[in-house]
Amino acid sequence: xxxxxxxxxxxxxxxxxxxxxxxxxxxxxxxxxxxxxxxxxxxxxxxxxxxxxxxxxxxxxxxxxxxxxxxxxxxxxxxxxxxxxxxxxxxxxxxxxxxxxxxxxxxxxxxxxxxxxxxxxxxxxxxxxxxxxxxxxxxxxxxxxxxxxxxxxxxxxxxxxxxxxxxxxxxxxxxxxxxxxxxxxxxxxxxxxxxxxxxxxxxxxxxxxxxxxxxxxxxxxxxxxxxxxxxxxxxxxxxxxxxxxxxxxxxxxxxxxxxxxxxxxxxxxxxxxxxxxxxxxxxxxxxxxxxxxxxxxxxxxxxxxxxxxxxxxxxxxxxxxxxxxxxxxxxxxxxxxxxxxxxxxxxxxxxxxxxxxxxxxxxxxxxxxxxxxxxxxxxxxxxxxxxxxxxxxxxxxxxxxxxxxxxxxxxxxxxxxxxxxxxxxxxxxxxxxxxxxxxxxxxxxxxxxxxxxxxxxxxxxxxxxxxxxxxxxxxxxxxxxxxxxxxxxxxxxxxxxxxxxxx
Ligand code: GLU
Numbered sequence: 001x002x003x004x005x006x007x008x009x010x011x012x013x014x015x016x017x018x019x020x021x022x023x024x025x026x027x028x029x030x031x032x033x034x035x036x037x038x039x040x041x042x043x044x045x046x047x048x049x050x051x052x053x054x055x056x057x058x059x060x061x062x063x064x065x066x067x068x069x070x071x072x073x074x075x076x077x078x079x080x081x082x083x084x085x086x087x088x089x090x091x092x093x094x095x096x097x098x099x100x101x102x103x104x105x106x107x108x109x110x111x112x113x114x115x116x117x118x119x120x121x122x123x124x125x126x127x128x129x130x131x132x133x134x135x136x137x138x139x140x141x142x143x144x145x146x147x148x149x150x151x152x153x154x155x156x157x158x159x160x161x162x163x164x165x166x167x168x169x170x171x172x173x174x175x176x177x178x179x180x181x182x183x184x185x186x187x188x189x190x191x192x193x194x195x196x197x198x199x200x201x202x203x204x205x206x207x208x209x210x211x212x213x214x215x216x217x218x219x220x221x222x223x224x225x226x227x228x229x230x231x232x233x234x235x236x237x238x239x240x241x242x243x244x245x246x247x248x249x250x251x252x253x254x255x256x257x258x259x260x261x262x263x264x265x266x267x268x269x270x271x272x273x274x275x276x277x278x279x280x281x282x283x284x285x286x287x288x289x290x291x292x293x294x295x296x297x298x299x300x301x302x303x304x305x306x307x308x309x310x311x312x313x314x315x316x317x318x319x320x321x322x323x324x325x326x327x328x329x330x331x332x333x334x335x336x337x338x339x340x341x342x343x344x345x346x347x348x349x350x351x352x353x354x355x356x357x358x359x360x361x362x363x364x365x366x367x368x369x370x371x372x373x374x375x376x377x378x379x380x381x382x383x384x385x386x387x388x389x390x391x392x393x394x395x396x397x398x399x400x401x402x403x404x405x406x407x408x409x410x411x412x413x414x415x416x417x418x419x420x421x422x423x424x425x426x427x428x429x430x431x432x433x434x435x436x437x438x439x440x441x442x443x444x445x446x447x448x449x450x451x452x453x454x455x456x457x458x459x460x461x462x463x464x465x466x467x468x469x470x471x472x473x474x475x476x477x478x479x480x481x482x483x484x485x486x487x488x489x490x491x492x493x494x495x496x497x498x499x500x501x502x503x
Pocket of ligand 1 (some may be wrong): 008009010011043198212213216402
């Protein structure tokens with residue numbers, strides 16, 4: 001297919017949620033697969049709800065998500081401007097043309113009149129739709145009132161017929177014109193209605209495929225009516241299914257994180273979210289591969305494998321993919337991504353993360369604690385035993401005090417502590433030798449030997465392997481961190497009196 005052009009057309013009225021992110025992703029995958037263009041258009045004609053800061057955040061979130069666009073408000077392009085608020089003159093021009101040709105008319109009905117009509121219809125159990133009162137006005141009369149300065153909206157004349165299209169996801173779809181009242185094209189304040197602006201822009205921007213959420217299916221006949229009135233060929237439409245939460249209701253904030261920004265805040269890697277959302281309503285031809293790189297997704301993506309039934313958002317599967325991508329990410333990138341979470345927890349200062357030696361150390365920290373974590377924001381909790389060691393709490397704590405109270409454990413620790421304190425710097429090899437010596441001396445081995453040691457050194461009954469933790473404690477103690485990390489000897493020097501080891 002030559003010259004495929006698709007667009008993502010968000011309204012900057014809030015954060016980008018999962019549904020829109022998936023729409024953007026499917027458009028991007030389709031464009032890249034076809035070697036076509038991916039256009040970003042900002043639909044900011046709802047002046048009250050659109051905010052510049054949302055637009056800025058939106059672009060940043062899309063970039064974080066890994067999407068790039070060929071044309072857009074920040075990049076320009078052959079069909080600029082790409083922000084609807086800068087295209088009002090274009091909408092006015094075509095609206096005037098439609099009135100001139102008798103396809104549209106001026107409507108002077110006040111908001112109160114329209115509201116009363118609506119209320120009446122609802123009361124009578126009818127679907128509210130515009131009565132067509134101003135349609136009957138003579139064009140000269142309407143022109144006169146307009147010139148006299150009376151505010152007027154422009155409405156499209158819907159001509160009785162059916163609106164039918166072959167939806168690339170839903171198949172043949174059709175609506176009768178009976179359910180459609182004459183829609184507003186341009187409001188009396190000069191702002192275009194979505195169903196009108198979207199047609200003007202999609203046509204002028206030479207969009208070939210409109211891929212969007214199926215909440216817009218019922219808008220499509222109104223848009224087809226505009227195409228028809230203008231004598232334009234409509235693009236192909238593909239409406240993506242709704243995304244549901246685990247309880248099968250429409251996914252919303254109630255279900256937890258649903259915006260790109262909140263996933264980023266949780267420390268979900270963009271590649272994991274991208275991979276996950278690609279599988280939400282689409283699957284590769286083999287029907288089973290779940291881990292796909294961006295180039296594999298681009299290569300395999302096609303609209304005919306997009307399903308029309310609602311897709312259920314499965315956070316567990318997203319976490320599974322995130323665990324995978326966290327595992328295979330470069331250690332340096334992982335450290336960089338984890339650092340802000342450790343800063344937020346107060347474990348390191350922003351300046352610490354600038355230091356090359358600290359960064360290398362952070363790579364080891366992340367490597368040690370990453371196992372079984374769903375996302376990076378869980379790192380501070382998992383790394384707590386590195387940054388916080390409280391001997392008194394270890395000796396008295398609910399989970400840990402059994403070590404202090406158990407005679408066998410005390411025997412192990414009594415032998416272990418002085419040996420460690422005699423070292424200037426403890427390597428893991430040296431630690432093993434000491435543990436062997438303690439085993440010989442006390443006759444304890446395995447769990448009886450290592451469990452008390454773990455508790456005394458880490459302050460916790462479980463955690464990463466000591467083989468990883470000991471060098472982390474020892475190296476951390478020597479780094480110029482704003483908040484000091486305690487080395488093994490320092491921990492034990494505090495533990496011995498707290499546990500009254502030698503009394
Ligand atoms: N601004 C509309 C939205 O955010 C775009 C719909 C469309 O793609 O046509 O829902």
